[in-house]
Amino acid sequence: METRELVSEKTIGRLSLYRRLLSGLLAKGRQNIYSHELATLSGGTAPQVRRDLMAIGYSGSPSKGYEVADLSESINSFMDNPDGTRGIIVGAGNLGRAIMAYFEGRRPKLKIVAAFDNDPNKIGSEICNCPCCDMAYLKTTVAQMGISLGVITVPANRAQEVGDKLVDAGVTGILNFAPIRLHLPPNVYVEHVDLTTSMEKVAYFVQSNKDSDVAGA
Amino acid sequence: METRELVSEKTIGRLSLYRRLLSGLLAKGRQNIYSHELATLSGGTAPQVRRDLMAIGYSGSPSKGYEVADLSESINSFMDNPDGTRGIIVGAGNLGRAIMAYFEGRRPKLKIVAAFDNDPNKIGSEICNCPCCDMAYLKTTVAQMGISLGVITVPANRAQEVGDKLVDAGVTGILNFAPIRLHLPPNVYVEHVDLTTSMEKVAYFVQSNKDSDVAGA
DNA sequence: TGTTGTGAATCTCTTCACAGCT
DNA sequence: AGCTGTGAAGAGATTCACAACA
Numbered sequence: 001m002e003t004r005e006l007v008s009e010k011t012i013g014r015l016s017l018y019r020r021l022l023s024g025l026l027a028k029g030r031q032n033i034y035s036h037e038l039a040t041l042s043g044g045t046a047p048q049v050r051r052d053l054m055a056i057g058y059s060g061s062p063s064k065g066y067e068v069a070d071l072s073e074s075i076n077s078f079m080d081n082p083d084g085t086r087g088i089i090v091g092a093g094n095l096g097r098a099i100m101a102y103f104e105g106r107r108p109k110l111k112i113v114a115a116f117d118n119d120p121n122k123i124g125s126e127i128c129n130c131p132c133c134d135m136a137y138l139k140t141t142v143a144q145m146g147i148s149l150g151v152i153t154v155p156a157n158r159a160q161e162v163g164d165k166l167v168d169a170g171v172t173g174i175l176n177f178a179p180i181r182l183h184l185p186p187n188v189y190v191e192h193v194d195l196t197t198s199m200e201k202v203a204y205f206v207q208s209n210k211d212s213d214v215a216g217a
Numbered sequence: 218m219e220t221r222e223l224v225s226e227k228t229i230g231r232l233s234l235y236r237r238l239l240s241g242l243l244a245k246g247r248q249n250i251y252s253h254e255l256a257t258l259s260g261g262t263a264p265q266v267r268r269d270l271m272a273i274g275y276s277g278s279p280s281k282g283y284e285v286a287d288l289s290e291s292i293n294s295f296m297d298n299p300d301g302t303r304g305i306i307v308g309a310g311n312l313g314r315a316i317m318a319y320f321e322g323r324r325p326k327l328k329i330v331a332a333f334d335n336d337p338n339k340i341g342s343e344i345c346n347c348p349c350c351d352m353a354y355l356k357t358t359v360a361q362m363g364i365s366l367g368v369i370t371v372p373a374n375r376a377q378e379v380g381d382k383l384v385d386a387g388v389t390g391i392l393n394f395a396p397i398r399l400h401l402p403p404n405v406y407v408e409h410v411d412l413t414t415s416m417e418k419v420a421y422f423v424q425s426n427k428d429s430d431v432a433g434a
Numbered sequence: 435t436g437t438t439g440t441g442a443a444t445c446t447c448t449t450c451a452c453a454g455c456t
Numbered sequence: 457a458g459c460t461g462t463g464a465a466g467a468g469a470t471t472c473a474c475a476a477c478a
Contacts, residue, residue, distance in 0.1 A: 010447075012421050016414040020396060034459070043398035043409075047449055050461065062459040063456045079417065081424040087416075098315035102412060110420050148423045151416075173423035175416055179237060181260035189422035191415050192260075195319060197233040198408050199304075199368075199392055200296065203327050204229050205406035206365045206390035207298040227469075251437070264471055267439065279437040280478045 007055045014052050015075050017042050022072040034065035080109040087149035087175075088141065090162045092117040092132050095177060096153035100128040112151065114141055135165070142169035152176045163190075224272045231269050232292050234259050239289040251282035297326040304366035305358065305388075307379045309334040309349050312394060313370035317345040329368065331358055352382070359386035369393045380407075 021041045025033065035053075036046040053059075053066070056078045060066035089096055092115045103112055115132045117123060122132045133141060141147065150166040152159055152174060159178030166174060173189045176182055179196050238258045242250065252270075253263040270276075270283070273295045277283040306313055309332045320329055332349045334340060339349045350358060358364065367383040369376055369391060376395030383391060390406045393399055396413050 008447075009418065009422075012418050013411075013414050016417040016421075017398070017411065020413065036459090040400075041398065043400075045449070046460095047451095047462095048447095051448080054461065060460060061456080062454080062461090065459070079421050079424075081420070085420040085423060087420075094315040094318045098311040099412070101311045103416065106413060107417070110416065149419055172426050173419040175419045181234070181258065183257075183260075187426065189419060189426065191419045193410065193412070193415050194230075194234065195316070195410070196237065196323060197230050198410050199320060199327065200233040200324070201226065201229050202366055202390040202392045202406060202408045203298070203302040203304075204233075204296050205226075206302060207296075209389050209404065209406065225469075253437090262471070263437095264440095264473095265469090268470080271439065277438060278478080279439090279476080282437070 011052045011055050012079070014042060014044065015056065015079060018049070018052070019072050019075040022068050025068050026072060030068050032064045032066065033068055084109045084111065085149055086145055086147050087112045087151060088114045088116060088147050089151040089153060090116045090166065091152060091154035092119070092122050092127055093153060097127055099151060099153060099177070100130060104128050113145055113147070138165055139169040142171060147171060149173045149175070152178055154178060156180045228269045228272050229296070231259060231261065232273065232296060235266070235269070236289050236292040239285050239292070242285050243289060247285050249281045249283065250285055301326045301328065302366055303362055303364050304329045304368060305331045305333060305364050306368040306370060307333045307383070308369060308371035309336070309339050309344055310370060314344055316368060316370060316394070317347065321345050330362055330364070355382055356386040359388060364388060366390045366392070369395055371395060373397045
């Protein structure tokens with residue numbers, strides 16, 4: 001009935017980076033910035049920056065470029081849910097705990113509010129200011145706290161089962177760190193962070209560079 | 218002089234996933250697999266799987282599909298450096314240690330062999346069977362141990378400096394977890410894993426789904 | 435019948451190039 | 457002179473569709 005994905009996934013990813021860079025500039029008192037400067041900082045090109053900002057309907061001025069504070073605020077209001085987004089994490093192992101520490105207090109509108117695990121030693125403890133709960137309480141917690149986002153940091157063999165439980169509980173977006181592809185209904189947005197693949201890609205391109213190095217230097 | 222990037226970055230990423238899935242199948246005694254089955258497992262499409270395998274010159278048979286063991290081995294010999302790839306990690310904080318634990322013993326041809334940090338309490342200790350060394354020894358270690366890959370898990374404000382040091386030491390591939398874009402020479406392959414962006418993307422698409430839910434259910 | 439391998443078509447994203455503005 | 461905003465062109469990646477085959 002209505003248009004879907006007005007703004008592409010890639011553009012959303014870059015907007016997330018832009019606003020982070022803009023916060024840094026703002027903290028340094030920077031007032032204006034040109035597309036080519038933001039391009040350099042973000043590792044992109046000037047036309048790409050302009051296209052991305054066009055996508056959210058933001059306009060700069062040919063003389064001053066973009067206003068840092070105003071643009072930053074525009075990206076925020078475009079991307080953030082005004083009511084905030086609450087997430088939970090399932091799997092309080094090494095990676096899960098590191099992710100929690102990493103995100104703690106990073107964005108005011110986006111918070112991980114609880115962890116889940118099936119290890120009795122962890123259940124009942126507090127991790128990064130979040131209670132670690134029994135999996136049995138997942139569904140009620142999601143309902144009661146208005147959780148819409150789930151992070152999966154369990155081993156591969158449990159990931160699909162956890163994904164199913166999250167969806168059943170009502171979560172509509174998942175960040176999956178398990179090294180498999182989840183099979184979930186199409187209305188659920190899943191972002192896969194595949195650390196093994198990332199690492200192996202680097203290893204491959206290191207390897208494939210070897211040959212050209214002979215000519216290079 | 219010669220062609221660069223015969224096989225695209227995206228295809229390499231999927232090949233990494235395919236071989237992981239194939240290992241699992243192999244362990245279960247599976248002998249053959251069709252492109253559409255591998256597609257389902259990898260979250261892709263059958264023609265895409267066939268294209269990817271075409272890229273590495275692998276052929277199946279119309280009757281039996283692909284041989285699991287043989288295909289797995291073909292991807293290995295295509296992707297892996299026969300002499301193995303050694304990497305180091307810089308930044309032994311929560312995330313760095315979790316990454317080390319995650320990769321430990323995952324691939325025989327790809328190993329993290331040392332960690333680096335500037336915290337005197339960590340230097341000299343052992344993390345996941347790796348020595349944690351002083352940054353001062355980075356350059357000599359890279360040279361002596363034949364390191365070609367670096368993982369960066371330091372805070373944003375130190376990441377560029379660390380990237381420069383890695384490149385200066387001779388590393389040609391970097392996996393960067395710091396939430397900034399590194400500025401490095403073009404012969405160095407950099408893969409950015411931007412956890413903040415990944416999370417914010419999920420939050421955005423959760424948010425943008427809200428409207429269509431009204432019609433959905 | 436059901437699969438692979440692949441040229442051709444399609445779709446998506448990026449870059450070019452320039453009018454319009456200051 | 458140097459920027460933004462954007463139509464048009466270009467590049468890349470994906471999907472289609474079908475010949476060849478078992």
